[in-house]
Amino acid sequence: MNDPRLDALRQAVPGLHLKTDPADLEHYGRDWTRRWTPAPLAIALPGSSDEVQAIVRWANAQRVALVPSGGRTGLSGGAVAAHGELVVGLERMNRVLAFDAVDRTLTVQPGIALQAVHEAAAAQGLLYPVDFGARGSCSIGGNVATNAGGIRVIRYGNTREWIAGLKLVTGGGELLDLNRGLVKNSSGYDLRHLAIGAEGTLGIVVEATLKLTDPPPPAQTMLLALPSFEVLMRVFAEFRARLRLQAFEFLTDRGLRHVLAHGAGNPFDDVHPYYVVAEFDAADEAQQAAGLAAFEACMEQGWILDGAIAQSQAQAQQLWRLREGITEAVARYRPYKNDVAVRISAMPAFLAEAQALLGEAYPRFEVVWFGHIGDGNLHINVLQPDDVADEAFMAQCGRVTELLADLLRRHGGSISAEHGIGLVKKPYLDSTRSTAEIAVMRGIRGVLDPNGVMNPGKLFD
Ligand code: FAD
Ligand code: MLT
Ligand code: ZN
Numbered sequence: 001m002n003d004p005r006l007d008a009l010r011q012a013v014p015g016l017h018l019k020t021d022p023a024d025l026e027h028y029g030r031d032w033t034r035r036w037t038p039a040p041l042a043i044a045l046p047g048s049s050d051e052v053q054a055i056v057r058w059a060n061a062q063r064v065a066l067v068p069s070g071g072r073t074g075l076s077g078g079a080v081a082a083h084g085e086l087v088v089g090l091e092r093m094n095r096v097l098a099f100d101a102v103d104r105t106l107t108v109q110p111g112i113a114l115q116a117v118h119e120a121a122a123a124q125g126l127l128y129p130v131d132f133g134a135r136g137s138c139s140i141g142g143n144v145a146t147n148a149g150g151i152r153v154i155r156y157g158n159t160r161e162w163i164a165g166l167k168l169v170t171g172g173g174e175l176l177d178l179n180r181g182l183v184k185n186s187s188g189y190d191l192r193h194l195a196i197g198a199e200g201t202l203g204i205v206v207e208a209t210l211k212l213t214d215p216p217p218p219a220q221t222m223l224l225a226l227p228s229f230e231v232l233m234r235v236f237a238e239f240r241a242r243l244r245l246q247a248f249e250f251l252t253d254r255g256l257r258h259v260l261a262h263g264a265g266n267p268f269d270d271v272h273p274y275y276v277v278a279e280f281d282a283a284d285e286a287q288q289a290a291g292l293a294a295f296e297a298c299m300e301q302g303w304i305l306d307g308a309i310a311q312s313q314a315q316a317q318q319l320w321r322l323r324e325g326i327t328e329a330v331a332r333y334r335p336y337k338n339d340v341a342v343r344i345s346a347m348p349a350f351l352a353e354a355q356a357l358l359g360e361a362y363p364r365f366e367v368v369w370f371g372h373i374g375d376g377n378l379h380i381n382v383l384q385p386d387d388v389a390d391e392a393f394m395a396q397c398g399r400v401t402e403l404l405a406d407l408l409r410r411h412g413g414s415i416s417a418e419h420g421i422g423l424v425k426k427p428y429l430d431s432t433r434s435t436a437e438i439a440v441m442r443g444i445r446g447v448l449d450p451n452g453v454m455n456p457g458k459l460f461d
Contacts, residue, residue, distance in 0.1 A: 005062045006042055009086075012058040017045035017092065028089055029081040031074040032327075033424060034334050035394070040067070040081035045089045049167065049175060049206040055088060056204065057173040059453040066453050068200035070111065070142030073134040075337050076422030078146065078199045078458050088204060090141050096120045097207065105164050105181050107209045110141025117210065126212035129156035133324040141205045147197035149418030151247045151324070154374040155216070158418065159196065165209035166192045171202060171449025181209045194444060199420045200455040202448040217283035219246050220291045221316035224298075225272035225306040229351050232274050235298050236374060242294040243280035244287075248374035251275050255326045255370045262329035264321045267308040276373070277323045279316075326370050326381075333383035335368070336397035337424070340408055341417035344376040350411045354378070357407060361400040364388075377417035380404075398427070405431035421459045429460055 010016065019028070020042045029038020041064065046052045059066050065085040072079045081087045090111035098107040099120070106120055106128065115135040121128040130143060132150030142148070144166065149158045156162075165181040168191075178192040179185055195202055226232050236248055251259075253271050260266055282288045298304045310316035342350045358367055362382060371379040382400075384393045405415055405428040415421070415428045429438065438460060448454075 003041065005064055008062060009042075009044070009055070009058050013044075013046070013051050013054040016051060016055070017047070019043040019045070028069060028072070028087045031072040031077060031079040032331070033075060033077045033080065033337075033422075035390070036077065036080045036082040036423065038080070038082060039084060040087045041084045043087045043089055045092050047092045049093075049169065052088065052093075052169045052204050052206050053173060053175055055086070056169050056171065056453070059086065060171075060173055060451050063451060064453065065456050066204070067455055068141065068145065068204045070139030070145070071113065071134065071137040072142075073138040074142060074146060074422065075339070075419040076146075076199075076416065076424045078420050078422035078455070079142070080423060083457070090139060090204075090206075093206065094139075099124055100181070103164070103181055104212045105209050106212055107165075107181075107207060108140055109207060110144070110205045111139050114138050114140065114143060121210075121212050122215075124212070125215070127215040128162065128210055128212055130159050130162055133327055140208050140210070144196050144205050144208055145198060145200050146418065146420040149372065149375065149377065151249055151372065153372060153377075153418075154248055155246050156213075160193065162211045163192060163196060163208060164211045165207075166195055166205055167207035168195045168203040169206055171445075171451070171454035175206070176203075179209075194448075197420070199422060199459050201445055201459050203454060216246055217281045217287075219279045219316075220282035220288060221310040221319050222276075222278045222291070222295065223267060223308045223319045223322065224276040224278060224295075224304050225268060225270075226274040226276060226303060227305055228273065229355065230348065231303045232276060232373065233348050233351075234301075235276065235303050238298055238303075239278055239280070239294050240374070242290055242297075245278065245280050245374065247277065247279040249277045249323045249371070250373045251277075251323055251326060251370040252368065254366060254368045255330075256322060258329040258368065259322050259325040262325060264325055265318060266322075267319070268306050270306070272305050275322065277319055323370065326368065330368055330381055330383060333366075333385075335381035335383050336394070336401075337419065338380040338382075338401065338404060339371075339377070339417050339419040339425075340380065340404065340413055340415060341375070341377045342408070342411045342413035344374070346411045346413070347373070347376050350407070350413065351378075353407055353411075354380070354404065357403055358400070361403065362396075365393075365396070372417075375417070376413075401425075401428055408432065423458060426458070426460060
């Protein structure tokens, strides 16, 4: 393509990998939302922090918008490039740079896949605990930019808890070396935490130093079938009081049906309204017995309709597939995804109202609930029927999300627990953040990205 801006880029960054084929523009211009038509100017695949810095400086000089891009598994449109932006794909910067046994940290480039980080940590006998279904294709840079959560938050917290240091090329083109792996550092504003969850609007993460920890003890994995949400919260309270949980995830019959249709196996003869995948420490006989006792106590109360206890790692994986397979199983319906959070204590009241609201609001659309109930985080996926046009579907989802946002406002919740605001939730940011907070965020963006080149149109305008 003969665009003078790209000629200038080639001059500014000699040897830069640039792609302009239509198939590449299409591939790199979208994420898992698949709702916007990709239309980037080009794709740059830098190989070093210096190249990233040179790209950002070029973008400032040319006033070209940049979209940082990891694995494009994002679910809120943060990595979408639909307006002539330059996509900055970090996939070539995918190496482990250092392991420090004393600090127990792993320093990596941003394009490394989450699963490769797990493997690098395991090779040292340690654990990087952030984990979720997209582990094989999402990148650490994307995890940092969305403050990704996942199935182990109940035990270990979000990505934010595991970042000991970050290198960030700001929108203004400065390279900041933030926190440098320090455990303690009370020297003013912790700018590292601004970059975490910023969705690429403040700069590009070019390096991350990750904290590692001891692997958890061997676990027991159970699948529980339950009659209602109300009972689900009671079982959660019982299990949390008695056991050291590693995960407590839920799905409904609808989610299960989709996963089964996608090839998973049902361990039960019947289909029940609600399911939980619970995992807890079971290192010795006492812990195993405690697990069984918690299960039996809930059975005696009539809370558990059926249960399956994995007898092997392979069986545990089969149970996990029922929960982790939902995203892929429903992907063909291009679901409108809600990713809401309330405090765990507010969950029962919120759930009752949300169920009533959504039951009425979507009489024609299938709604699939699942998620991280132990973190107060629900995924509510609205599936698009084949015979409903995009515009009508999105208009209806927009109207209902307004109502859901009001409900969240009243319950002090968040419109995005872990996926980020991106494009999908931008209209509802003010349900979670006050006008004053958004004004401060705008100010920060203006300081770190004075010419507005970093992912414009995402998070807020
Ligand atoms: P991308 O989609 O490429 O980008 C996401 C955002 O990060 C964009 O705004 C992008 O501009 C920005 N970005 C990317 N790299 C950088 C960088 N180096 N510097 C600055 N900004 C950058 N998410 C969860 O939190 N929990 C889950 O349980 C979960 N499960 C999932 C399961 C499946 C099957 C799928 C498909 C997705 C799931 N997700 C989940 C969502 C997604 O995987 C996460 O949001 C992930 O963190 C995105 O990483 P990515 O590399 O794909 O980022
Ligand atoms: C999950 O918990 O499985 C994810 O966040 C993905 C999704 O919401 O689809
Ligand atoms: Zn999730």
